[in-house]
Amino acid sequence: MRMPAPDKDIIANKAKIANDLRAIVANPEAVITNHDELRPYESDALTAYQQIPLIVVLPESVAEISAILEYCNQNNVKIVPRGAGTSLSGGALPLADGIILGLAKFTKILDIDYDNRTLTAQTGVTNLGISDAVAAEGFYYAPDPSSQIACTIGGNIAENSGGVHSLKYGLTGNNILGLQIILMDGEIINIGGKHMDSEGYDFMGLLTGSEGLLGVITEITVKLLKKPASSRALLLGFLSNEDASNCVGAIISHGIIPAGMEMMDKLAIHAVEDFIHAGYPLDCEALLIIELDGPVVEVDHLADVIIKIAKDNGATSNKISNSEEERVKFWAGRKAAFPAIGRISPDYLCMDGTIPRGKMPFVLSEIQKLSQKYDLRVANVFHAGDGNLHPLILYDANIIGQLQKVEEFGADILRLCVDVGGVLTGEHGVGVEKRDLMNVMFNEIDLKQQQRVKCVFDENLLLNPGKVFPQLYRCAELGHMHVKRGKIPFPDIPRF
């Protein structure tokens, strides 16, 4: 992975920069320069790539963040924001000449407003921490990425995280109402609030999923939902991926949008069952986990309808949760799928393409072919309802050449996703991992247009550089425009 060439002058200036930062923050110990103490920050959850950062700074107030950014902007120092470091795409991968801005101390919930159904949190509050804070009153925050116990709400904004319930309840972007961000020049900007539909350009929507490249998010106001009256989960076993995929399509074309619709293939089912004993059927090739929520009368009715649809599509087994405990157990298997794979392989690479649902059987069979070609096993665990695939490629990083092989395999899968009308990443982000594949989906004009957005927020390109874009253009270069005299008077165009 090629990162922008480090600035030798900045590296040589490390001691001065650290001293300057110590003058900004109230607690001098919040500036870390010692190699051993920097080591925990060398990678995020994409552990294949590591880099010791120049300095780590752990501010404690918005004013400190603002001052740090302003300082970096004036002194041409690069900065990489970091929440809990759970990114699967290397979004928080440090730079040798850059500062890690650790946001771990921003863990306060600032406001809970049940009447307006909102909660305002600092950026470092965990996703689950939000739901936990309001659980006693019967509320929750809908997006629930698998890493919800650790990942921060700020990081969720950066990646527009989804989760198993996004089919019915939407992604992060559909569940937030307000943001506070700090720009590279130190300016603090508040967008939205407790009201819906902020007017003007939708900067909140633009910042969501911007992978920490536009500004540092410090406060978030999220929408709270009342917990559904009841929930039940169904386990449906199929003899082929194709039958299971067809069942997903049939449920939706029946007009039913379940709360979640997840799929696992045989390798994943067995790995999970050995690990968690969730009660998954072992005699099937593909398993669907479907969650229904709402009043008991609705859930029971839809469960009957879905079981009938499943049988029509060749389901060989069906099981429905009969207690909350059992429902949680069904999901425990799905939520532990990644660690379960970790038990059967020294390393794995998790991919994240999204495809049109109807292409699932084709794409899954192509992935099997690629698996044979590369001689690497693949387990599939994914959000079938939204067509968001998570193929896990199993490998051993200690075997020389395997990392490169697995990267090539992963790239082939993502090219396949784009070929069938899908996208490179559904919820993990481009980061460094898929950066060099952006050209598969976008041409030069598309990418330049996106970078013009970057230039609005960070014209010196200091915030998280080297992520998302395969090539960095200077903002002055992007602003330039050749004007040729256009054709007139367009004889073919109707005029009135």
Place this chain on the structure above:
Amino acid sequence: MNEILKPQNNQQLIDIIKWAISEKNPLTVQGLATKSRLGRMCDNEYILDMSGICGIHMYEPDELVLTASSGTPIDEIKKILADKNQELEFEPANYTQLLGNNDIIDDGNIVKTGTLGGMIATNASGPRRIKIGAARDHFLGFKAISGRGEEFKSGGRVVKNVTGYDLSKIMAGSWGTLGVMSEITIKTMPKPETTRTILLLGAEPEQATKAMTQAFNSSNEISAAAWMSEEIAVKSNVEILRFTKGHITAMRIEGEKKSVAYRCKKLRDMMTRMGKVEELHQDNSNIFWRDIRNVQPFSARGDNRVVWRVSCAPQNGWKVINQLKHLKSMQSYMDWGGGLVWIAIDAPKVGAERLVRDIVNSYGGHATLMRSSEKLRQNIDIFHPPQSGLMKLTKKLKNNFDPHAILNPGRMYKGV
């Protein structure tokens, strides 16, 4: 004298924009012009009429996705969706009557709704906003021509997508000032099997807000909640409202039949403790919510009052109403559980808007001038003025996407 340029294909569209750039001729970008009386006035010599770039290219009901050219009429899209028992879940509002635009004629037909492009560019959304979001939440991807005369795209046809910046979000609600969208992909949804509306009679705005909040904070999955004053209710297109007497608080429940029956009963039981309760079934419920989203209460012929649309936290809507109710000929109703307030007042003079904006500012939110005389429209901010930091970003973004200011300059803010 305006000249209308009506491209019939993408190449012609690009040619026009390149020509406009080279001649520094700003363009007024429009679809069927149903919203030309909304937003700031854009009086350019040349009008770019997008209604020739039309047609539905892809509709896959099983995949819940549709792609069409931006000039495609909404009516056409609604019809093809209805054939498959689907709809645009965000219930786009139609302001044709509010704006007195009944006189727009296209190919001999009276235009009833605008185009797909106009719907997205104005981020139109209806009563279900409070549950499932606005147009922008259902907008998956697009192709557009920038003010540099270049075609660019963003997003795709799938819902889960974080590949690059989500430029769809910035295009939704940008009023054609950042690029001219040529092709748009949106999410479609199955129509709910059943819809019913529970009415609580006689509640004042504050009490109504409490009732709506209780409804939302129950597990009855309310998909819309509104309040209207008695004087508005008596003119409703829903016959029984004309005779019920008293203000109306309405809460909608939709979905699978048995579930709707069950939830309605629970909600009725809850509301009975607060006052007299009535119920609207399928057709009446649909008419009621259509009129709420289309601002029918202020759309009568000859009604020339100034109309404001205020977005605020749901608990503040009634406070805004109380602070403005002394104004001449003031009428109001609330949607979004109190989070959206529609206000009609007889206050045509420049300066009268300050009171509305000051009150909204004190609670947080924004106020948009939706209807007024041309004179007022020319002289005051139509959209709520953004904070200085946001305004700086707004100007920079506009300048980066449209450096020669040829796309609807000034349509949202002066000088942008």
